[in-house]
Amino acid sequence: MVSHKPGPLKQPKKTHKHGKHKSKGALNLKNKGRVGVMKKGGIKGMVTSKLDRRNRDKQVRKAKLAQNSSDKRELGGPGQAPISVIVIPANEAVSVSAILEEIKGHGTVTGEKDNGFYFHSKKQSKRFHFLTPRIGCPLFETIDLVKCADLVVVVWDHTCELDPLIKTCLYAQGLPSVQHVVVGGAKLTDQERAQRRRIMGDTLEALLGNKEDKVHYLDKASDIDTMIWNMANFKHHRLSFLRHRPYMVSSEVDFKQTSEDKGTLQVTGYLRGGELDANMLIHIPGLGHFPLDKITTAADPMRHKNDMFEDSILSERDLEQCQNPNMECPVDEMDGEQTWPTEEELMEAENEKKSSRKVPKGTSSYQAVWMMSDDEDEDDEDDDAMSDGEGDEEEDSGEEFEEVESESVAGTTEPDYDLHFDEETELAELKKFREANEHEAFPDELDTPLDTPARVRFQKYRGLKSFRTSPWDTKENLPLDYARISQLENFNNIRKFIVKSNVTKERPVKKGAYISLFIADVPLTIVNSECTAMTVFGLFPYEQKMSVQHSVVQRHAQCDLVIKGKEQILAQVGFRRYLVRPIYSQHTKSNKHKLERFMPKTGSFVASYYAPITLTPSPVILFKVEEDGSVTLLSTGSTLSCDPDRVICKRAVLSGHPLKINKRTATVRYLFHNREDIAYFRPLEVRTKQGRRGHIKEALGTHGHCKIGFDGPLHQNDTIIMCLYKRVFPNWDFMFQ
Secondary structure, eight states, X not given: OOXXXXXXXXXXXXXXXXXXXXXXXXXXXXXXXXXXXXXXXSTTTOOOOHHHHHHHHHXXXXXXXXXXXXXXXHTTSTTSOOEEEEEEESSTTOOOXXXXXXXXXXXXXXXXXXXXXXXXXXXXXXXXXXXXXXXXXXHHHHHHHHHTOSEEEEEEOTTOOOOHHHHHHHHHHOOOEEEEEEOOXXXXXXXXXXXXXXXXXXXXHHHXXXXXXXXXXXXXXXXXXXXXXXXXXXXXOOOGGGXXXXXXXXXXXXXXXXXXXXXXXXXXXXXXXXXXXTTSEEEETTTEEEEEEEEEEOOOXXXXXXXOOOOOEEEEOOTTTSOOOXXXXXXXXXTTOOOOOOHHHHHHHHHHHTOOOOOOTTOOHHHHHHHHGGGSOOOOOOOOHHHHSOOOOOOOOOOOOOOXXXXXXXXXXXTTGGGGOOHHHHHHHHHHXXXXXXXXXXXXEEOOOSSSOHHHHTTTOBOOSOTTTSOOOTTSSOOGGGGSSOOOSSHHHHHHHHHHHHHHSOOSXXXXXXXXXXXXXXXXXXXXXXXXXXXXXXXXXTTTSEEEEEEXXXXXXXXXXXXXXXXXXXXXXXXXXXXXXXXXXXXXXXXXXXXXXXXXXXXXXXXXEEEEOOOSOOEEEEEEEOTTSOEEEEEEEEEEEEOTTOXXXXXXXXXXXXXXXXXXXXXXXXXXXXXXXXXXXXXXXXXXTTSOEEEEEEEETTTTEEEEEESSOOOTTOOEEEEEEEEOOOEEEEEEO
16 A cells, blocks of 8 residues: 655645744753752842732831821920911901910910910810911011911901912912811801801812812801811821921021121021931021021920920031032133143144235235135124123114104093103013014024124024934033032932931931021121011032022913013022022923023923022922012922033024025025125025925025025925024022022
8 A cells, every 4th residue: 555645735734823932841841851040039039929918018008107197196296396387367358366366265375476376285285386477478478487387277258268379379389288267157047157168168169179178167166176176186298398308487586796797696496397407507588598506405485394494505517517608619710711822833823814815906915914804703793682681773764753742632530640651661561572472473583684694693503403313512612600500410319319318317406306596697687577487497418509400380370471581580499589580491301402582371391590409399489570579470380400411502593585496496585695604504404394405505696595405396485494503591690589
């Protein structure tokens, strides 16, 4: 019997598709019974079961709950700082004095002053420090008190009116725990009270947009006890930028003059937030930062009558270990100077001066030098206020105008209206308004000047093949102000290390102690300042040094002012407040960021300015200071980083129009006005508003016409543009306010 043999056309059977990995059988055949080495047990290499992971998470959760319960019990208890309660009226018609008087009758009061007192509730075994801002006090005094409070109590009446500026600033800065108290219902019936509570609850929820805040109605005398119980057992929220930072709200302030214009300021109060050392610097809002001479104990106003008090020094300043209070780095003006040129460099320079050029017959060598100097580059005459701080001078149109007296046809209801009219300010605002509208319609577009060569006018600019990917040296052509600032090599790593080391490091002055700070070299202006309570904050290392601060902000919805770059702005950054002149740029992830000549009206943007380094993420509020001292809210946001290497580029767009088009080649005019400028800018790429790209081929004539070749057909209604870029920096105009 003959067996069948497959021929050459036999189709093989398909193999099993087990994927890219090897099957278990293939692995067993490859290993041949060998077993791999087991990983050594440890934190990273340890293989845990599902039950072990659940148990570990349960233990972590239990430890956090125990820590939170311990912190809640210690808050306001013996040996700790009392609960700081700030009582704020919702509007000027609300009086908080009646509520504070009723609270005083439910416990022991000590250290009573005009705007605050210490209160001890025996029933709740808690201690409180009640403070209320002065009537008619500035906005920033309320902001400073709220950021240092443990609990904020807002007192409302039946109108439910709240100052929108205070509301926006407090929400932008960040609020601790908040409770609301509604007064004015003592004379109502039970049915009217229930209806009023329902209406007030809906109104407050719509106004504040927060359902978690407690609302108390003081309609009966027993409601005060309920209010005190809620204040003693509230859920504590801490502001992130003050979580581990030492700070204090003053109980007593004393000043001793030591020189003609300076003295030593003694601030007494409870230390909060973190531990303190005399080698740290202290910041006083509105004045700046100062060194500490020493820290001593003080008599606790809420101590038990049998407790003995001993006056002692807790910490003294060590001149070798204390932080340097200098904000700026010493500037070496000779650092950028060049050495004396060598003989070879002098010979090369001499040969360059002897360059040949055709001159008319009979011209002397002296006249030839003057004729050759006409083509040399001159200094940059950038007439834009964003680059050199000088405004454009409008050209005279040559028309003659005659001054005539005009009479108003319609009468006015305010005959003295023109007495307060400032014509110069009005004209300046009108010019800025027109510039903003023109920039919004034609962003960054500039007309090529007729009287100045473009190669001179834009000699500080450069062209980029791609704004996103083209390189830019961050250390090139830096201003002299950069010699005065400090730069952290790796901002994020240093910030994490400093904050972590501050938590783990033990300091002599513990949190919750009642102490006296002796602050040195404080100016005499502190004597004339009036405030409810002074607030002081401790600084981490490097936070006194100047750098370039970047903040991501967004314009306030109700602000319609035209704010130009480098215009003076009042910035509230965390616990510090100062005057700066920022520049604005786009908030992108690129290594280069385009400048915004005016503060954008929509979206998020970055404000950059010279300011002290801020390590912790902090809220940012920008204000416009008016001539009468009032402030207008501009924008709110948070800090981004302190990076002097952030490249902010100002763009200048030169535009031209096609005169003749021949398929992919066009004759362009109005882009330049002389032949030399075309030769100077010839290596740069040009593009159109409809997406075509091209290069200059040659110049035509002597009036600035040129031939440009594109990558596709061109339309007659298209516009040819050339983008130039220049790095810009903020103005140095810093002052604590």
